[in-house]
Amino acid sequence: MSDFTSNFWSIYIAGATLLGIFGCLALLWISGKTKAMTASDNTTGHVWDGDLREMNNPLPRWWVGLFVITCLFSLAYLYLYPGLGSYAGSLGWSQTGQFDKEVARGNEQSAPIYAAFAGKSTEALSKDPQAMAIGDRLFMNNCAQCHGSDARGSTGFPNLTDAQWNWGGTPEQIHASITNGRTGIMTPMGAAVGTAEDVRNLANHVLSLSKSPHDSTRANLGRDKFVTCAACHGADGKGNQALGAPNLTTGVFTHGPGVEAHIVNMINNGKTGVMPAWGAKFTPEQLNVLTAYVWGKGGGVPPAPAAVAAPAAAQDAASVVVEDGVVKFYFATGKAEIAAGADKALAEVVAGVQAGKKAVVSGYVDSTGNAAQNEELAKQRAFAVRDQLKALGVAEDMIELSKPGDIDAGAGAQARRVEVKLG
Ligand code: HEC
Ligand code: HEC
Known part of the structure; x- marks a missing residue:
């Protein structure tokens, strides 16, 4: 001690x-x-x-x-009692001991209550008045100082009751936000954008995305500069929940009002937002109750349908998935069209390129059909992916088209793919 x-x-x-x-x-x-x-x-x-x-x-x-x-x-x-130097006292009493005992007693008393919640879905819990009364107390004691007692947040602290989620509003995503915490990082971008005028023009373009009041002449001048933002906020400005980059098209701004000065400030100075992790403080049952409480506040998104990514590739349709940092584009038979969602999937690669790495693009084909035709198709598909990267603001000399030693990756839809990774 x-x-x-x-x-x-x-x-x-x-x-x-x-x-x-x-x-x-x-x-x-x-x-x-x-x-x-x-x-x-x-x-x-x-x-x-x-x-x-x-x-x-x-x-x-x-x-x-x-x-x-x-x-x-x-x-x-x-x-x-303890008091004389490090002598612990003949009774062996300690503050931490007493605290632990009280916590253990409290947990013991509440165990049967939480047991009744076990196995309930987030949606069911959010309709259980007893669970929500507990959720309310947990929220008031631990979350309200930042997110407000009505959970509507304030400048710098997100509103948890609306449909705007930087990190996602499904039960799983909210649970992950609470348990592991979140750190949203926007690096200062002023220098990358250009002059102070460029920054103002871009800010007006950003405001135009949500039809907030803006100067449309400036917005037109600033449109092209948005490529520097697309890596995180998406080419369409709709954000990227994997990076916590907000959707800029809704008119909901957490860090300030939807006016030029705020956007200019964000571009020039960036922002790091930190949501602390609570996994160690609460029991798993309490985390579930808190998740349901936040989810049920009005903005909750239904749980993601199980396994969206992989099975799509099994059908003859284009799709895109990210596995271990490698972005894999799958294509329909004989086609070179890229699946929807490419911008989001490529966000990390684009960010990596901005950090000085190269994007390496390799195309594979399946073993059906004519080898020469296959090779040409693989090339077209790689080009399509390259063009997508360019549309996201990646300079051509940062893209390396690398032909794999054996482009024939076997049979089936999994083989018809283009991979993008950082090199
Ligand atoms: C490295 C990824 C990244 C890049 C590049 C980036 N942003 Fe951001 N941006 C974020 C993140 C993450 C946040 C949220 C910060 C937080 O959580 O505190 C954010 C927040 C913002 C906000 C504040 C939104 C609000 O709710 O108030 C604005 C405005 C914004 N970005 C505009 C831009 C513009 C314009 C550019 C291009 C010049 C840009 N961002 C580039 C990641 C990025
Ligand atoms: C010290 C202040 C603070 C406390 C306390 C806090 N949060 Fe947060 N929380 C934040 C900040 C800041 C963010 C935004 C992080 C970022 O920049 O992306 C956030 C984000 C979140 C998000 C993600 C929102 C989104 O848009 O995806 C959820 C969910 C959340 N908090 C729930 C809680 C709950 C539940 C508690 C109580 C157990 C809590 N927070 C306590 C500061 C706090």
């Missing part, structure tokens, strides 16, 4: 404490024994203002008695 590396301070403090107590007792004893020189009229002989004289009476008995009791009490206390 001691924070010190040696015993010295413990002994020093204990010594000083005991010395103080015994010193008091000694002083009382001595002052009770000795009698100062007195004048014949029981005064000390000190006189002020002509006739104000200091009497030489002994300390009142009751006062001495109380003082002695106080000293004895402190000795007994220091024997039983």
Whole structure:
């Protein structure tokens, strides 16, 4: 329990404490024994203002008695409880011990209540009045100081009751936000955008995305500069929940009002928003209740249908998935059209390119059909992906088209693909 590396301070403090107590007792004893020189009229002989004289009476008995009791009490206390240096006290009591005991007792009492919630879906929990009463208390005590007691947030702290989610509004995503925390990072972009005028023009273009009041001449001039933002906010400005980059088309702004000055400030200075992690503080049941509470506040999105990514590739349709940082584009038979959602899937690659890496694009085909035709198709598909990257603002010399040693990746839809990774 001691924070010190040696015993010295413990002994020093204990010594000083005991010395103080015994010193008091000694002083009382001595002052009770000795009698100062007195004048014949029981005064000390000190006189002020002509006739104000200091009497030489002994300390009142009751006062001495109380003082002695106080000293004895402190000795007994220091024997039983921690207080003397690092000595833990004969009772073994500690603050953390008491706290843990109370928490354990509380958890024990609430266990049957939470047991009733086990196995319930977020949606069901959000309709359970008892669960929501508990959720309300948990939220008031832990979340309201940042998100507001009505969960509507304030400048810098997101509103949790609307449909705008930076990190996603499904039960899984909200649960992950609460359990692991979130850090949204927008780097300062002023220099990448250009001059102060460029930044103002771009800011007006951003405002135009949500039809907020803006200067349309400037917005037109600024449109092209949005490529610097597309890596995170998407080419259409609709955001990217994997990066916590907000949707800029809704007119809902967390960090300031929807006016030019705010957007200019965001572009020039960037922002890092931190939502603390709560996984260690709450039990899994409490995390579920909190998730349902937030989800049920009005903005909750229904759970994602299970397994959206993989099976799509099994059908003969284009799709795109991200696996271990590699973006895989699948194509319909004989086609080179890119699936929807490419911008989002490529966001990390684009961000990586901005950090100085190259985007490496490789095309594969399946083994059906004519080899020469297949090779041409693989090339067309790789070009289509390259063009997509260029549309997202990646310079051509940062894209490397790399022909795999064996472009034939076997049979089936999984084989007809173009992979993009950072090199
Ligand atoms: C590296 C990824 C990244 C890039 C590039 C980026 N942003 Fe952001 N942006 C974010 C993130 C993440 C947030 C949310 C910050 C937070 O969570 O506190 C954000 C927030 C914002 C906001 C504030 C929204 C609000 O709710 O108030 C604006 C406006 C904005 N970005 C505009 C831009 C513009 C314009 C550009 C291009 C110059 C740009 N961003 C480039 C990631 C990015
Ligand atoms: C210290 C302030 C603070 C506290 C306390 C806090 N949050 Fe947050 N929370 C934030 C910030 C800031 C963000 C935005 C993070 C970012 O920049 O992306 C956030 C984001 C979130 C999000 C994601 C919102 C989105 O748009 O995807 C959820 C959900 C959330 N908080 C729930 C909670 C809950 C539940 C609690 C209480 C257990 C809580 N927060 C406590 C500051 C806080």
